[in-house]
Amino acid sequence: MTDTLSYRARTRAPDPGAPLIFAFHGTGGDENQFFDLVRQVHPGAGIVSPRGDVLEGGAARFFRRTGEGVYDMDDLALRTERMAAFIAAHKAANPNVPVYGFGYSNGANILASVVMKHPELFDRIGLLHPLVPWEPAPVDLAERRVLITAGRHDPICPWPLSDRLMHWFDAQGAEVLSEVHDGGHEIRQGEIAALAGLLTG
Secondary structure, three states, X not given: OOHHHOOOEEEEOOOOOOOEEEEEOOOOOOOOOOHHHHHHHOOOXXXXXXXXXXXXOOEEEOXXXXXXXXXXXXXXXXXXXXXXXXXXXXXXXXXXXOEEEEEEOHHHHHHHHHHHHOHHHOOEEEEEOXXXXXXXXXXXXXXOEEEEEEEOOOOOOOHHHHHHHHHHHHHOOOEEEEEEEOOOOOOOHHHXXXXXXXXXX
């Protein structure tokens, strides 16, 4: 099996001059969760929207966990490399095309893990309600644009960890954008607008 087929995914080739956008669903989502959103925001964009290959109570995820916010770090490391190979294969199939990625919740977490290990894969990154409870190693993210969105009362992704992650990306040289609301884990319209700006600006 080639790396481009290592995940079940919904895909679309980019129009000339348009970016390739990877979209990563949250727990319980699938390859359809954000596909139409990308089509609405950037009609010409290429899209790769993979389905997580881990099931938790029937809900698709991108890596295992042992409890809420408690990750199986060995499994995360393994699946980070598998996802990085999948992304790299699609990137190689679309040479000289800007590559953007965004994810929500569990999808944001696998994307963040890939970026922290392989920062060369993406030009722009959108992390919607990420939870990174580990201490990442320093990487060079100069010339990368990163959007992080959060809810100040998110029970799944505590605000202090979101704030810490924003400062970490800034310290790595990334251009950090943020959209923060006073709610919880839900995606609000301001986040969609900020994401649209990241993907099209």
